[in-house]
Amino acid sequence: MLMIADQEAWAAFERRDRSWDGRVIGAVKTTGIYCKPSCPAKRPKRENVEFFASASEASAAGYRACLRCKPDEVSRDREAVAKAVKLIEAAEEAPTLDEISAAVGYAPHHFQRLFKRDLGVSPAEYARALRAKRAEKNLKENGRVTDAIYDSGYSAPSSFYADAKERMGMTPSAWRDGGRGETIRWTTFDSPLGPMLIAATSKGVCRLTFNDSEASLRRLFPNATIVEDGGGMRELIEGALVAMQRPSAAPELPIDVAGTAFQEAVWRELRKIPLGETRSYAQIAAAIGHPKAVRAVGTANGDNHVSVLIPCHRVIRSDGTLGGYGGGLPNKKKLLAAEGVIAREAQERLPL
CATH class of the missing domain: 1.10.10.10 (Winged helix-like DNA-binding domain superfamily/Winged helix DNA-binding domain)
Structure with a gap:
């Protein structure tokens, strides 16, 4: 591991960070035992610890698992999540939580928690994001919207439209045609950080950048209807200014962004x-x-x-x-x- 990763790993062990469990293993040279970062045991001296990417690597190096924190169980959890990701990505239709958990040998509710802990999303949310990304690609390449929808793994156009409305904020044709059919309002304003551009769809802020221009916005959405604002974005501008100057009092502004x-x-x-x-x-x-x-x-x-x-x-x-x-x-x-x-x-x- 790189030195910078060693420093991060040691910091994770010092604070007993559960988010690092299964991502790094600390092995104690003086005891011959390896642990996960959240292990409650007393911390050894830094010079007596070396780090491994997995429990199997620590075991191969001659260390044995801690009986207190049981790091091998966490490694098994990570392997199950990785296997589930492969199942979701290989499936033509998104598998159910019951199907995924059965395939990896876990109870559904327990595996749902493990998956979300590792990836930040549930298996269903991961599958929807993957399917939507495929749809975005297919809509840009395919001349027929319906064909693109089915090719992306949706069982029916209605499920894609519901997914797109909830997640992307644009219609299928808008994805294919570079924003066609969308109206994006924009304006510039002076801030303590210099001139800024703000742009928004009907769902929320889609662009807030420094020293930007209408030209770059049009490059992002070449076929959208780009409209310079006539004063209707005042609330969004004021909210952005508060977020810069008095962040503790900043309102929760709606945003409309999507990515991988x-x-x-x-x-x-x-x-x-x-x-x-x-x-x-x-x-x-x-x-x-x-x-x-x-x-x-x-x-x-x-x-x-x-x-x-x-x-x-x-x-x-x-x-x-x-x-x-x-x-x-x-x-x-x-x-x-x-x-x-x-x-x-x-x-x-x-x-x-």
């Missing part, structure tokens, strides 16, 4: 970060069940279309430096200062 299952898992995790706290890219990767996908998390972070509302500015590097930010590092400092993460007078001294 991985991107959406990252964005959901970002929204879970409490006000006044930060997470590292590695912590986000671990929390969504992909501890090695640190770079991919960074990319998903950068693909966030609604800055501030999905707080990608709360993600920093493991060494405490800020990392990147699409709105510029000075703005990242300002946002973190407004949230109490750093003292305002320390903004200029915070390492980049």
Whole structure:
């Protein structure tokens, strides 16, 4: 494992972080025992611990499982989730929870909890996200909407329309035709972070970015009806300004974004970060069940279309430096200062 991952793993063991169970194993050289991060046993000295990606690797290295935290059971859970993901991805029609849990040898209610713990979504939600992503691809490539719907695994057009309305916010033809039939309102406004563009569908904010333009919005939705706002977005603008200046008083603004299952898992995790706290890219990767996908998390972070509302500015590097930010590092400092993460007078001294 990389040194940075070792540092993250040790931090997880120190705080007994259950979200890391099954993602890393700590083996104690002086006792010959390996444990999961949440093990309640007294922590050994750091120099006596080495880390493995799995219980099987620790066992192969000559260590034996802790009888107190039973790390082998957690590894079995991870293998079951991985097997379930393969079953869902290989199925023409989404399997039921009963079918999945029977295939992996778990009780349905217990496996539902394990799956959601690891991936942030239930098996049904994962299947819907996968099916919707296939539909998006097929609608762009297929000349017939109905054919694309069935090819994506939907049993009937009605289930796709219900899914699309709930999850994507656009009709099937809009996906195929680059937003055709959608109306997106937009405007720019001055903020403490500089000029910003805000755009919204009827469902919520779909774009909130720094120094952006109508041209980039049209590139995202080339066939949508793009309308400059005449004053109707005032409430959304005011809510965004409060989120930047007084985040503790910020309203819950509606957003309308969609991405891959991985991107959406990252964005959901970002929204879970409490006000006044930060997470590292590695912590986000671990929390969504992909501890090695640190770079991919960074990319998903950068693909966030609604800055501030999905707080990608709360993600920093493991060494405490800020990392990147699409709105510029000075703005990242300002946002973190407004949230109490750093003292305002320390903004200029915070390492980049």
